[in-house]
Amino acid sequence: MANSAAALVVPALKRHTSTVIVAHGLGDSGAGWMFLAEQWRMKDKFPETKFILPNAPQIPITINMGMRMPGWYDIADFSSLAETRSEDETGIMRSQKVFHTLIEEEIKAGIPSERIVLGGFSQGGAMSLLAGVTNPTKLGGIFGLSCYLLLREKVQSLVPAENPNKATPIFMGHGDADPVVRYTWGQQTAAKLKEWGWNVDFRTYRGLPHSAAPEEIDDLERYLNERIPPLGEKSA
Numbered sequence: 423m424a425n426s427a428a429a430l431v432v433p434a435l436k437r438h439t440s441t442v443i444v445a446h447g448l449g450d451s452g453a454g455w456m457f458l459a460e461q462w463r464m465k466d467k468f469p470e471t472k473f474i475l476p477n478a479p480q481i482p483i484t485i486n487m488g489m490r491m492p493g494w495y496d497i498a499d500f501s502s503l504a505e506t507r508s509e510d511e512t513g514i515m516r517s518q519k520v521f522h523t524l525i526e527e528e529i530k531a532g533i534p535s536e537r538i539v540l541g542g543f544s545q546g547g548a549m550s551l552l553a554g555v556t557n558p559t560k561l562g563g564i565f566g567l568s569c570y571l572l573l574r575e576k577v578q579s580l581v582p583a584e585n586p587n588k589a590t591p592i593f594m595g596h597g598d599a600d601p602v603v604r605y606t607w608g609q610q611t612a613a614k615l616k617e618w619g620w621n622v623d624f625r626t627y628r629g630l631p632h633s634a635a636p637e638e639i640d641d642l643e644r645y646l647n648e649r650i651p652p653l654g655e656k657s658a
Contacts, residue, residue: 430477432456443521444473448492495517495572518556535562547594548570560587569594592621
């Protein structure tokens with residue numbers, strides 16, 4: 423991906439049996455979400471899991487006066503994110519390919535697609551929902567924190583005919599005091615995905631602004647425990 427730094431990788435502590443890909447938000451970096459892996463390592467959680475924290479390329483962002491910063495796609499106007507709006511479809515589809523390629527590389531390395539989880543925060547969460555439901559292989563899980571639906575008029579046409587992730591549980595978390603990505607946008611996204619047949623668990627966090635809360639991370643941990651439980655060491 424042009425102008426992007428290499429992804430940060432936290433290797434599995436034991437036999438590598440699962441992978442979690444976490445996509446950061448606008449202006450952030452993979453390092454900004456390293457705390458997830460570190461926190462779970464300290465608790466001896468997910469020892470068989472490799473964490474991949476990709477970095478978005480530096481691109482001009484219209485709402486920030488065209489300044490270049492890490493972004494998965496351009497945003498022209500925050501006020502209309504979840505309504506009929508002009509979207510950077512070229513940037514969105516470019517990033518979709520990046521995430522699909524990361525997943526494909528893990529499969530080629532021997533990780534079953536059902537043991538791969540894709541998720542992220544804000545812009546990264548929006549990309550994860552889109553790339554997750556349109557991925558050509560079945561994933562273990564898809565999660566989006568403080569995010570919204572991209573290409574809502576087109577996303578269904580991007581889903582493979584066999585819809586391998588129709589039954590993949592989706593976890594969404596959103597603070598009801600979010601001043602950036604409005605809480606109602608998250609609610610509308612979950613409702614639309616459910617209307618289209620996806621299984622979405624949408625959690626509300628009272629008083630939470632545009633960030634992640636400890637309770638939300640605990641809920642995400644429980645979700646991942648269900649989606650990628652440890653398999654244990656190979657028998658001799």
